[in-house]
Amino acid sequence: MKTLYFLLEKEFRQMLRNKGVLRALFIAPTIQLILMPMAADYSVKNIHISVVDNDHSTYSQKLINKIGSSGYFTLTGYTPSYKQALTMVEQDKADLALHIPAGFERNLVRENTQKLYIAINAISGMKASLGGAYLSSIVQDFNNDIRIDWENGAQDDTPKIGVASYYWYNPFMNYKLYMVPGILVTLVTALAAMQSAFNIVAEKESGTIEQINVTPIQKHIFIIGKLIPYLVLATIIFTIGLILGRVLYGIVPVGNIGVLYVSLIVYLFAMLGLGLLISTYSNTQMQAMSLSFFFINIFNMLSGVFTSIDSMPQWAQYIVETFPPSHFIKIMRMVVLKGSGLGDITYHLGAMFVIGLVFNTWAILNYSKRA
Amino acid sequence: MKQLIVFIRKEFLQVFRDRKTLLMLFGLPIAQIVLFGFALSTEIKDSKIVVVDYAKDEVSTQIISEIAGSKYFDLQQSLQSTTQLQAAFKKGLIKMAVVFPANFSKDLMHTGKATIQVIADASDPNTATTITNYITNIINTYNAQLAGIAGQPLQITPEVQMLYNPELKGAPNFVPGVMALVLMLVCTMMTSVAIVKEKELGTMEILLVSPFKPIYIIISKLVPNLIISIVNLFIILILSSVFLDLQVKGSLLLLVFATTLFIITSLSVGLWLSIGSKTQQAAMTNSLMGMMLPTMLLTGFLFPIENMPWLLQVLANLVPSRWFFIIVKRVMLEGLGFASVWKELLILFAMCTFLLTISLRSFKIRLQ
Numbered sequence: 048m049k050t051l052y053f054l055l056e057k058e059f060r061q062m063l064r065n066k067g068v069l070r071a072l073f074i075a076p077t078i079q080l081i082l083m084p085m086a087a088d089y090s091v092k093n094i095h096i097s098v099v100d101n102d103h104s105t106y107s108q109k110l111i112n113k114i115g116s117s118g119y120f121t122l123t124g125y126t127p128s129y130k131q132a133l134t135m136v137e138q139d140k141a142d143l144a145l146h147i148p149a150g151f152e153r154n155l156v157r158e159n160t161q162k163l164y165i166a167i168n169a170i171s172g173m174k175a176s177l178g179g180a181y182l183s184s185i186v187q188d189f190n191n192d193i194r195i196d197w198e199n200g201a202q203d204d205t206p207k208i209g210v211a212s213y214y215w216y217n218p219f220m221n222y223k224l225y226m227v228p229g230i231l232v233t234l235v236t237a238l239a240a241m242q243s244a245f246n247i248v249a250e251k252e253s254g255t256i257e258q259i260n261v262t263p264i265q266k267h268i269f270i271i272g273k274l275i276p277y278l279v280l281a282t283i284i285f286t287i288g289l290i291l292g293r294v295l296y297g298i299v300p301v302g303n304i305g306v307l308y309v310s311l312i313v314y315l316f317a318m319l320g321l322g323l324l325i326s327t328y329s330n331t332q333m334q335a336m337s338l339s340f341f342f343i344n345i346f347n348m349l350s351g352v353f354t355s356i357d358s359m360p361q362w363a364q365y366i367v368e369t370f371p372p373s374h375f376i377k378i379m380r381m382v383v384l385k386g387s388g389l390g391d392i393t394y395h396l397g398a399m400f401v402i403g404l405v406f407n408t409w410a411i412l413n414y415s416k417r418a
Numbered sequence: 419m420k421q422l423i424v425f426i427r428k429e430f431l432q433v434f435r436d437r438k439t440l441l442m443l444f445g446l447p448i449a450q451i452v453l454f455g456f457a458l459s460t461e462i463k464d465s466k467i468v469v470v471d472y473a474k475d476e477v478s479t480q481i482i483s484e485i486a487g488s489k490y491f492d493l494q495q496s497l498q499s500t501t502q503l504q505a506a507f508k509k510g511l512i513k514m515a516v517v518f519p520a521n522f523s524k525d526l527m528h529t530g531k532a533t534i535q536v537i538a539d540a541s542d543p544n545t546a547t548t549i550t551n552y553i554t555n556i557i558n559t560y561n562a563q564l565a566g567i568a569g570q571p572l573q574i575t576p577e578v579q580m581l582y583n584p585e586l587k588g589a590p591n592f593v594p595g596v597m598a599l600v601l602m603l604v605c606t607m608m609t610s611v612a613i614v615k616e617k618e619l620g621t622m623e624i625l626l627v628s629p630f631k632p633i634y635i636i637i638s639k640l641v642p643n644l645i646i647s648i649v650n651l652f653i654i655l656i657l658s659s660v661f662l663d664l665q666v667k668g669s670l671l672l673l674v675f676a677t678t679l680f681i682i683t684s685l686s687v688g689l690w691l692s693i694g695s696k697t698q699q700a701a702m703t704n705s706l707m708g709m710m711l712p713t714m715l716l717t718g719f720l721f722p723i724e725n726m727p728w729l730l731q732v733l734a735n736l737v738p739s740r741w742f743f744i745i746v747k748r749v750m751l752e753g754l755g756f757a758s759v760w761k762e763l764l765i766l767f768a769m770c771t772f773l774l775t776i777s778l779r780s781f782k783i784r785l786q
Contacts, residue, residue, distance in 0.1 A: 067700045075707040086715040086730050093724055136581065138758060139744070160573045169580035170751055171591050174722060176461060179578055180551055187558075190574045197572055206526045206564055208481075209533040210557050212550045214540035215507065225542050230711070237707055245699050329438065332698045333611055337442030340607065340706060344450060344600070347710070353720045354458050354588075355545060357465060357492075357513075363457035377510060384541035387508040 050264055054272030062276055072242070076234040076284050080227070080291050087226040087353065094178045097124035097132040097141035104152035110189050114145070119181045129164070136168050143167040143178055216385050223296045228379035229352040231288040235281050236346055236372050239315055241339040243277045243322035248335040251326075266414060274319045281315050282308075301386035309389070310378045313396055317371040317403030324410040346372045374399045421630060425638035433642045443608070447600045447650045448657060454596050455662040459588035462548045464492045467514040470500055473522030481534075481560060485516065490552045507539050514538045514549050582751055589662045594746035595719025597654055598739035601647055601677070602684045602713055607705045608643050609688025614701040632781060640685045647681045648674070667753030676749065676759065679766050680742040686773035687738070693780050717743050741765050
């Protein structure tokens with residue numbers, strides 16, 4: 048026990064002495080937590096639309112006004128031909144083009160049916176599907192408006208089912224409530240998995256690990272001594288993150304803070320285990336960096352921070368199930384937004400613990416006290 | 419000149435000797451392009467939802483089977499009462515609940531009006547609005563069936579055409595994005611660490627006191643990374659054409675030229691970061707912790723940049739990968755030519771020149 052205490056003292060001193068790294072470790076997450084939630088906003092607005100009105104009728108004018116005043120669209124072009132509108136889409140000046148063909152109003156009144164042409168730049172799938180959906184619903188609204196005008200307020204007696212929608216847990220649809228917990232997890236992830244790996248490998252590279260190996264320090268004591276400082280550091284950064292979230296974005300966890308910290312400890316157990324595992328497979332810091340970058344990048348992209356896990360193919364969902372961050376992100380969002388308790392998150396907590404156990408056992412088996 | 423070639427050779431040997439790093443350098447882009455290309459999608463489908471049917475009549479059964487048939491929903495075991503909803507939401511088992519009140523079809527037939535309650539878990543607002551829209555569409559279609567389509571006067575039918583990516587696949591958006599992200603981070607990290615390593619080991623001093631010009635040291639550090647990254651580009655292009663069905667529609671030459679420019683820019687960022695760092699750990703922390711998330715978010719492939727507040731839009735303009743992403747999209751996916759990307763190329767060129775100049779100027783050629 049005494050050995051561990053001295054080792055910890057040494058590690059903390061080294062960490063505090065390295066001002067440059069320490070500063071980066073605190074400043075980078077803080078700045079990112081302040082700025083990045085503003086970037087991560089899926090609410091689609093300002094969709095640029097280019098309109099071709101070959102009809103110039105009252106109806107086409109009404110429709111265009113309705114689109115312009117909806118709040119979702121910005122009219123960026125008013126071109127005489129469809130071809131020119133498509134060129135604007137090509138040059139990214141417009142996200143979609145709407146073509147109102149000549150004779151729109153006349154055909155509508157005479158033949159009771161008329162087509163509209165919409166072309167959407169679908170490379171960004173999300174923007175395309177949302178933009179298309181918004182535009183379609185505006186057209187639908189417009190359609191109802193003119194129909195009511197046409198029938199002159201005649202009673203519509205066909206049976207109709209209405210939809211009353213309720214948004215629980217986040218009635219104002221504040222996207223930041225959803226993103227801040229996720230971003231906080233990615234910051235803690237990078238810190239835990241990466242820094243612990245670097246630190247152990249740095250001892251290997253500079254040769255000081257040999258000196259430790261010839262001392263009577265047991266290997267598990269040495270490893271615990273290496274990991275605890277990062278556990279503390281990650282917990283501090285996590286706390287700063289929670290405070291920032293509260294001060295800047297007004298995010299007060301609905302659930303129990305204690306549950307969050309219990310989950311954080313289990314999560315760090317898993318992620319530090321991964322860092323340890325990486326360090327046993329690397330001989331140089333360069334290797335440790337490449338390996339941890341590989342994992343962190345995959346974690347960030349696939350763990351459901353930015354895209355939904357449910358819409359991935361089944362095989363990918365099985366893979367993601369083995370990533371500790373995907374569980375912790377779910378826990379964070381559940382506890383912070385919905386107030387889930389320990390009983391609700393048992394599965395995710397258990398999964399993280401099992402993964403952590405695998406990583407740590409593997410790492411200890413692979414770590415040999417030899418040069 | 420001969421000196422330089424000898425040095426570049428030395429750097430190559432060092433890179434090739436480190437098998438693990440080399441494996442990562444090539445394995446990382448390959449694994450990620452394939453994985454992300456297949457797995458990532460911004461389309462919301464297969465959302466888990468639950469039905470609470472107090473009515474259990476003909477109409478509610480019909481609507482439920484419509485919902486079950488939709489690819490957007492994955493219908494879970496029905497619940498008996500709405501009191502169970504809270505627990506299901508808290509466990510994260512469902513994203514939405516559809517509640518049919520008792521006497522549903524009776525109300526519909528007698529009063530001509532009935533209302534379905536749709537309760538969405540709005541902790542994820544994007545999914546909540548999207549799936550609520552899906553349900554509303556299903557109900558609207560059902561309403562139209564009730565009314566009989568022919569009876570509706572003045573029917574406008576929008577004909578929607580999805581350009582470039584008709585199936586709304588994730589890959590066309592993510593492949594250029596991941597390409598920009600991975601090339602940028604790998605180049606930056608490898609360069610900054612390679613240079614700082616010489617400092618940390620003290621071998622930089624030996625290099626500096628040798629008759630070898632300091633500029634050559636830098637060039638010889640950059641060249642292997644440049645070549646490896648270009649090889650990576652070709653691997654990525656081949657993979658995405660074979661597996662993801664994304665061929666280069668525009669000029670390959672233009673794409674290679676733009677990528678080379680972008681790689682050199684990223685290498686200069688690495689060079690610039692290396693100046694301020696004394697240890698490899700510091701260099702890595704700066705390049706990974708400092709750059710990863712901003713690059714990911716400000717490249718524009720996850721979130722549209724034009725929606726961000728102006729401060730972030732300004733910051734995004736300073737991220738080289740943002741411009742490269744636009745170029746790749748236009749040249750590779752839309753098949754456009756030089757005329758539509760010259761502005762972005764010029765910006766990259768300016769960034770590259772600026773970064774190279776300041777890093778070369780502040781590269782310390784003296785010992786402390």
